[in-house]
Amino acid sequence: MLVTYVRSSSYNNYAFCQMQYFITYVLGHQSDSGKKADMGTMAHKVMEILAGLKKFQQDNSRKKYLVVEDDAAGKIRIHKDSLYTDDFVDELCNIAIDCYAKNSKHKFGPKDRRDISETVWTFLRHSDGQFDPRLRNIHHPEPHFDIPIEEDWAKFEYEINGEKVEGQLAIKGTIDLVTKLNDDTIEVIDWKTGRRMDWATGEVKDYEKLENDAQLLLYFYAISKLYPEYPNRIMSIFFYKDKDGDPDPRPFSLMFDKSDEARFLEMLRIRVEEIRQNNSPKLLDPTRNHWKCKYLCHFCKNNWEGTDEKMCIYIEKHLKEHGMEKTLEECTRPGFNIGFYEAPG
Numbered sequence: 169m170l171v172t173y174v175r176s177s178s179y180n181n182y183a184f185c186q187m188q189y190f191i192t193y194v195l196g197h198q199s200d201s202g203k204k205a206d207m208g209t210m211a212h213k214v215m216e217i218l219a220g221l222k223k224f225q226q227d228n229s230r231k232k233y234l235v236v237e238d239d240a241a242g243k244i245r246i247h248k249d250s251l252y253t254d255d256f257v258d259e260l261c262n263i264a265i266d267c268y269a270k271n272s273k274h275k276f277g278p279k280d281r282r283d284i285s286e287t288v289w290t291f292l293r294h295s296d297g298q299f300d301p302r303l304r305n306i307h308h309p310e311p312h313f314d315i316p317i318e319e320d321w322a323k324f325e326y327e328i329n330g331e332k333v334e335g336q337l338a339i340k341g342t343i344d345l346v347t348k349l350n351d352d353t354i355e356v357i358d359w360k361t362g363r364r365m366d367w368a369t370g371e372v373k374d375y376e377k378l379e380n381d382a383q384l385l386l387y388f389y390a391i392s393k394l395y396p397e398y399p400n401r402i403m404s405i406f407f408y409k410d411k412d413g414d415p416d417p418r419p420f421s422l423m424f425d426k427s428d429e430a431r432f433l434e435m436l437r438i439r440v441e442e443i444r445q446n447n448s449p450k451l452l453d454p455t456r457n458h459w460k461c462k463y464l465c466h467f468c469k470n471n472w473e474g475t476d477e478k479m480c481i482y483i484e485k486h487l488k489e490h491g492m493e494k495t496l497e498e499c500t501r502p503g504f505n506i507g508f509y510e511a512p513g
């Protein structure tokens with residue numbers, strides 16, 4: 169399979185189901201987001217805007233009005249005294265819900281609104297406000313990263329539809345929040361609104377698991393490149409729910425060091441080489457009767473356009489009959505381009 173970048177979501181998705189990974193990240197077909205995922209996005213948006221307003225206040229201490237231009241919620245402008253009021257947080261929850269609800273295929277009733285607000289307030293109030301972005305020194309609200317891996321094994325060269333694509337494998341993603349604790353130390357916070365479990369293995373995430381968690385290591389590697397001036401980097405991951413989906417707020421904080429950078433690169437190399445050599449992605453369940461196929465997978469619930477075959481079955485057959493190259497040529501989502509072109513030299 170082609171692989172030009174790795175996201176924390178794609179890394180884990182390959183372990184969940186190789187076919188789902190192939191259809192999503194190689195052929196570029198997106199899944200409709202579930203209602204719970206949309207609710208998580210709404211809660212994240214509130215946290216992001218609060219951090220953005222706090223950052224504005226830090227950078228403009230004399231200004232009476234705080235402003236954030238948000239890609240989804242639009243312009244938010246408030247008097248600085250409002251930032252710390254409960255009313256503003258409640259209003260912001262409604263703004264975040266409305267801005268995503270209008271483009272969502274799901275309906276969000278009063279109970280959903282209460283759940284989202286409850287999630288936000290839990291993050292804000294936990295441990296006397298220790299994780300409230302308004303009470304933190306914000307270094308960067310929601311930084312995006314796109315970092316090439318400067319290793320020989322990370323070079324790639326493919327031919328896609330007669331066009332040569334070459335470059336350096338990159339890791340990409342978004343970090344929820346970076347806060348500054350002192351001149352040597354930053355803390356990265358990642359809000360998790362889903363269950364505290366590994367969906368591929370069903371295991372509960374605890375400290376032991378998190379120390380080897382690919383997403384945390386990927387984030388750690390990214391922040392070591394983005395913020396090399398801070399020798400101490402704390403990674404905190406704040407889970408709202410337990411493995412069964414019941415509220416059980418628990419933050420976990422970890423420190424990684426230089427040796428973990430090498431550990432991450434080795435994990436990444438092994439995974440990337442496995443993906444590259446894989447031209448026949450395995451199915452989570454060849455019968456598609458597993459509940460994860462039936463209830464969680466877009467490619468089981470939806471047919472390939474113009475056919476009465478599930479997307480997963482259609483692609484499996486296409487690969488068997490025509491091989492990888494033809495499948496890439498004929499089944500990639502129009503407009504999707506897996507590779508970015510870098511001019512030689």
Ligand code: SF4
Nearest residue numbers: 185452461465468480
């Ligand atoms: S239906 Fe099942 S096997 Fe097919 S892509 Fe989805 S999870 Fe994988």
